[in-house]
Amino acid sequence: MIQMMRALGVTAVVVASSLGGQAVAQTKQLTLCWAAWDPANALVELSKDFTTKTGIQMKYEFVPWTSYADRFLNELNSKGKLCDVIIGDSQWIGGAAENGHYVKLNDFFTKEGISMDDFMPATVVGYSEWPKNTPNYWALPAMGDAIGWTYRKDWFARPEIQAEFKKKYGRDLAPPETYEQLKQIAEFFQGREIDGKKVYGAYIYTERGSEGITMGVTNVLYDWGFQYDNPKKPYQMEGFVNSPEAVKGLEFYKSLYKCCTAPGMSNAYMSEGLDAFKSGQVAMQMNFFAFFPGLYKDPNVGGDKIGFFVNPKQKYHFTQLGGQGISVVSYSEHRDDALAYIKWFAQPEVQKKWWALGGYSCHKAVLNDPGFPKSAPFAADFLKSMDIVKDFWAEPSYAELLLDMQKRVHDYVVADKGTAQEALDLLVKDWQKVFKEDGKI
Amino acid sequence: MSVFRSVNDRANMSTLAEQAVARTPRRLALRFRGLSDRAIAWLFITPSVLLLLAINIFPLLWTIQLSFTNYRANRPNAPIRYIGLDNYRDILTDTEVWHAMQATAHFVLWSIGLELVLGFGLALLINRRFRGHSVWTTIILLPMMLSPAVVGNFWTFLLQPQIGLFNSAIALLTGVDPSSFQMIGDVALAPWSIIMVDTWMWTPYVMLICLAGLRSIPDYIYEAAEVDRASPWRQFWSITLPMVMPFLMLAVLFRAIENFKMFDMVNLLTSGGPGSTTEVASITLKREAFEKWRTGYSSALAIILFVTVFGAANIYVKALNRVKQR
Numbered sequence: 001m002i003q004m005m006r007a008l009g010v011t012a013v014v015v016a017s018s019l020g021g022q023a024v025a026q027t028k029q030l031t032l033c034w035a036a037w038d039p040a041n042a043l044v045e046l047s048k049d050f051t052t053k054t055g056i057q058m059k060y061e062f063v064p065w066t067s068y069a070d071r072f073l074n075e076l077n078s079k080g081k082l083c084d085v086i087i088g089d090s091q092w093i094g095g096a097a098e099n100g101h102y103v104k105l106n107d108f109f110t111k112e113g114i115s116m117d118d119f120m121p122a123t124v125v126g127y128s129e130w131p132k133n134t135p136n137y138w139a140l141p142a143m144g145d146a147i148g149w150t151y152r153k154d155w156f157a158r159p160e161i162q163a164e165f166k167k168k169y170g171r172d173l174a175p176p177e178t179y180e181q182l183k184q185i186a187e188f189f190q191g192r193e194i195d196g197k198k199v200y201g202a203y204i205y206t207e208r209g210s211e212g213i214t215m216g217v218t219n220v221l222y223d224w225g226f227q228y229d230n231p232k233k234p235y236q237m238e239g240f241v242n243s244p245e246a247v248k249g250l251e252f253y254k255s256l257y258k259c260c261t262a263p264g265m266s267n268a269y270m271s272e273g274l275d276a277f278k279s280g281q282v283a284m285q286m287n288f289f290a291f292f293p294g295l296y297k298d299p300n301v302g303g304d305k306i307g308f309f310v311n312p313k314q315k316y317h318f319t320q321l322g323g324q325g326i327s328v329v330s331y332s333e334h335r336d337d338a339l340a341y342i343k344w345f346a347q348p349e350v351q352k353k354w355w356a357l358g359g360y361s362c363h364k365a366v367l368n369d370p371g372f373p374k375s376a377p378f379a380a381d382f383l384k385s386m387d388i389v390k391d392f393w394a395e396p397s398y399a400e401l402l403l404d405m406q407k408r409v410h411d412y413v414v415a416d417k418g419t420a421q422e423a424l425d426l427l428v429k430d431w432q433k434v435f436k437e438d439g440k441i
Numbered sequence: 442m443s444v445f446r447s448v449n450d451r452a453n454m455s456t457l458a459e460q461a462v463a464r465t466p467r468r469l470a471l472r473f474r475g476l477s478d479r480a481i482a483w484l485f486i487t488p489s490v491l492l493l494l495a496i497n498i499f500p501l502l503w504t505i506q507l508s509f510t511n512y513r514a515n516r517p518n519a520p521i522r523y524i525g526l527d528n529y530r531d532i533l534t535d536t537e538v539w540h541a542m543q544a545t546a547h548f549v550l551w552s553i554g555l556e557l558v559l560g561f562g563l564a565l566l567i568n569r570r571f572r573g574h575s576v577w578t579t580i581i582l583l584p585m586m587l588s589p590a591v592v593g594n595f596w597t598f599l600l601q602p603q604i605g606l607f608n609s610a611i612a613l614l615t616g617v618d619p620s621s622f623q624m625i626g627d628v629a630l631a632p633w634s635i636i637m638v639d640t641w642m643w644t645p646y647v648m649l650i651c652l653a654g655l656r657s658i659p660d661y662i663y664e665a666a667e668v669d670r671a672s673p674w675r676q677f678w679s680i681t682l683p684m685v686m687p688f689l690m691l692a693v694l695f696r697a698i699e700n701f702k703m704f705d706m707v708n709l710l711t712s713g714g715p716g717s718t719t720e721v722a723s724i725t726l727k728r729e730a731f732e733k734w735r736t737g738y739s740s741a742l743a744i745i746l747f748v749t750v751f752g753a754a755n756i757y758v759k760a761l762n763r764v765k766q767r
Contacts, residue, residue: 070731077515077734099517209712263602266626266715396516400733407717415628415716 029057030337033072033083034324036062037270038294039143042358049353050344056337065270066210073399076101076329084332085341087142087324090126095396096327097130102138103328108339109137114346120144122389123362127325132394139325140342141362143290146311146385147219147320148378149182150277150295151175151284153307155194164188175309179223179252182284182312186260189283201260203276203285204253206414207269213413214392214405215320216286217253219311222318222390224249235441237431242424245315250420254413266414277301288322289385292378293358308378310385321389323360397434404430501747508741515734528741538742540717541725547632548707548721549700552639553693559640560647561689565681567648568655578652585645593709596638600624600710625711631719635707639700647692654688655681683767690761694754701750722746 032047034040040062047058061082063071069089075082076096088096096102105128109116116124116137123141130138155161156173165173169184176182186201193199205216218226225245230236240246257265262281265272270287274294277285278301296302311319326345328338344350348365355361355375360382366372373380393401405427412423435441476484508528512521532538567578584592599607602623612619624634658680666676704723707713713720713728726746730739 073515074731077517079517095515099515207712208714208716209708263620264605264623264626266623267712399515400735403728403732410714411716414626414714415718417628417716 027057028055028334028337029059030084030334030341031059031061031082032085032087032341033061033063033075034087035068036064037290039290039359042354045357046350046354046359047341049350050341053344054337054340056340066207069210069399079331081329081331081333083329084334084338085326086329087326088139089324090321091392091394091398091402093127093130093138093325094394095398097136097138098396100330103330103335103339105137105140105328105342106135108342112343112346114140114343118346118348118364119362120364120367120386122321122386123323123325126321126389126391127323127362130394139327140346141323142326142345142359143323144360144362144367144382144386145288145290145322145324146382146389147215147286147322148289148292148311148381148385149175149284149286149309150292151307151309152280152282152301152305154305155189155199155283156307175307176312179220179256179312179314183252183256183260186256186284190260195280197280199280200262200276200282201284202256203265203268203273203282203287204256204261205269205273205286206257206261206266206410207272208267208406208410208414210269211392211402211406212267212269213410214402215322217250217405217409217413218390218392219286219320220253220256221246221249222320223312223314223316224252225315228393235435237428241428241431242421246424247420249314250409250412250424253409254420257413289360289378289382290322292382293376296377306377308381310381311388318388318390319385321391323362395438397438400434401431404434504740504743507737508744510737512737512740513734514736524737528738529745531738532742532745537717538722538725541720541722544632544717544719545701545721545723548635548639548703548719549697551636552643552700553696555636555640556644556647556696557689557693559644560692561651561685563644563648564651564655567652581648582645584642587642589642589706590709592638592642593706596634597625597710600634602626626715628715628718631711631715635710635719638706638710639703642706643696643699647696650688650692650695651685654685657688658684687761687765690757690764694757694761697757698750698754702746 032043034043040060044058044060050056051058069092072083072086072088073092073095074080076086077099086102088102093102097104108114116128116135119128119141123144124137125132127141128137128139130136156175162173165171165185165188168188173185173188176185182202188201189199190201191198205212205219207213225243226249227240227243227246228237229240262276265276268276270291273285273287274291276282277287277295278298280301292308295306298306311317326342328335328342332338345354346363348363351361351363351366355366361367367383367386369375373383392398392405395401408423408427408430411417412420417423418426432441509523509525510521511524513519563581567574567581599605600623602608602620605619607624608619608622611617611622622630624630662680662684663676666680671679702723703721704727707719707721708724708727711719713724722742723746726739726742729735729742733739
């Protein structure tokens, strides 16, 4: 009897495990890789519809921004199979295309009737094309983003502050249109006591380790006239990267850092900016639009207390592009399912829901909707910003180019090493060396 | 009684050996019967040797090979060229690398110096066996039990100018505004910040080694010195310090090797900044290898660092042996 019971038990275990194995084999699953931030939570919510429709389960690999590039570029370079679908940073596109990490999507787009004309032109160039301005697509524009600004609308609206500002500067205190105005406002608020608390003028990017200070500095330099190279002769950087205008722009960034930021902000990026703003420490904050829905909902500084404005202009008017495209990883063993996800995500209805949940759609069906500018307090500024975006190099050597710039500008802005002219001259030399090694000059 | 027990034990042992032989499968026993002791010894150490070859020697040889190439791990399709000693020449003429080496030397020398003075001082105190000394020993040892990543993170908060406890404490003592200075964001103070945190964390370790040295000195030597009316100062210079010296040198060796390759704590505290002020060699190596993806170049840098540490450690160990022989 005991032997019979044992035999039955063993049989039950074998049957159960084989059934379980079948169940696992039948469950399709895709792994999506991205950064760990607010829009990723919105995407998790959105993707539930994809699972309902297709039965394909979604698994997520979200990594904090500071290690996002390290983690996923390592994964791609080692031909890892962790990610089936990846929302990779805009600057990765060159390397990912040339090294075969991403699946080229042209044939798929043609077959499925997905047209790049349905997406905002700046996002197609920024997130999908390599080489730039050629119809070679490696990603679908997924998350439109650019650097914008938030400000304390409630502080700006206080009559006593308004009066004092007008007396000092002879104009109304309002969101700045130029960087000169922004600096004046920042100086005005720096060290001021509001509601019994010492506050500071502005929050700007200064992070050293990944890409922080470069994103902040370029955002300002573009407006002064900085260019990556000669528009008529690619990779000729002398006189463009280190032009007198670029030097002035870099000097301005340093002066803004020195005069008007909170103490201890010598290595700060997105999350430190959010903390500074949410804790009521700063009057104005430079940050990506992706965070604005979350800030608007914040119980302490959101709602009526927060305002938004486009990156101010100076001689020119640009802003630093953020955002990412969604790509299929060529080492994925679930390529068809991954392409099915892209096809689903490209649908106008899905894109509308994406925006409603807190993601920034790049689809014209969403952005050209007459109601879009009023759909959120920052929507109109987002539209304006996406018309004036500029991005960092997207070359296969982008990581080296980025680290060179991180070092040179951090040395000058934060560590007080040398002059702006010297920093940009050295940057030109660094970049020339990289492009020379790449055989491009 | 003990003799009987010993005989019994031996009898039991022999029984156990016989049992083991009896239980060994016949086929296995036949296979081993013809092997010499030397062959059996090799049989036992082979797995360890293979493991060592796989995880230590092979990567080292591969790194040496890569250091003579232009290989980049992020360019799998690019051709790999042998470029001779170009990487080594580039490194040795690169001012940034020399700056990183200087930053490393500054960090290593000062942190070890401070840890040695403080650790030895604490060991002398604890060695007095005052009431509650074991509790104090445990409290002092706590920092070295923490992970460097945790230490890096919480010291980042402690050194924060607006909310940090460190700045507040300095403000309390000196009367300056706590947010008027920043430790890890200031070019002059940042190198001292990482030295301070490392000293805080690793002084207990040095203390522990020194304490072992102090406790190994026989009491009769001090008793003899007292009979000879040697002053406490004389006892310290003529007995304590010479006899603890090998232990001190050992502590210096361990800490120097550790601090030369220090990465996690510095990376979390300053990321090598502000600018490149605290960019020690290991951070440069990580940036070149895993951010810029210059695999060949970074392999050469790794070899240079390895040879430096290995060479210095060898010279030092010889000196240590000489001190021990005195």
